[in-house]
Amino acid sequence: MTHKTKGIVLRTIKYGETSLVATIFTELFGVQTYMINGVRSAKKSSSKANQFQPGAILDMIVYHNDLHNMQRIKEFKWDYLFDQVLSDVIKNSIALYMVExxxxxLPEPEQNTPLFYFCEDILIQLDKASKAVTANFALYFSLQLPQFFGFKMNDDYDEQQPVLDLREGNFVGEQPAHPNFIEGELALVTSQLLKVMQPFELEEIRLHHDKRKLLLQYYQDYYSLHITDFGPMKTLQVLHEVLG
Incomplete structure (x- = not known):
């Protein structure tokens, strides 16, 4: 049986001379693995293969069988044609960080349509973002994503609770006994970022790139504390370099 679904490409691996194996977060079926035959050429790059770059948003007709670990795609095309995300070095680095x-x-496989629509919208917003908004985009995404997985940080920062306990996801009155916390200016900035409702508001938050790097590392630590076997992110160092 075939189904029409949108998908966000997360990862691709070359297979044989002309094929790809793609991991795609789909609107209908969550994360799925697809074999795509005949989209690569041994002699030159293919425009069809280029549609499977990480971060690409596709409109697909797919074959789906719950008993199979690998599915197949009958038809595919761009659902949204990016203007900058796949070509601009900074925006592409942020998109690669986001999809990683x-x-x-993501659990595999599990439908999460609200999360799909959020990620679809956030990639399109990144494509349209100004330079000032783009600079803070990875921070914003890192703080928004946990709400879909049950460990969103609580924005209860005030003068009496100025320290962010990363293990608890709450602001507290004093340094906890463990080393996983954020304090000072970076705790205040995190509170400001948590208040952002739409990406365009990020333009109001001005940060030195060194502080962005520290916050991204803290946020990775937060994920590591809440997701088993999270492990280091391959794209983080690249993102540090392009944002620096």
């Missing part, structure tokens, strides 16, 4: 983070969080 998403992939590490």
């Amino acid at each position: 983070l998403l992939h590490k969080c």
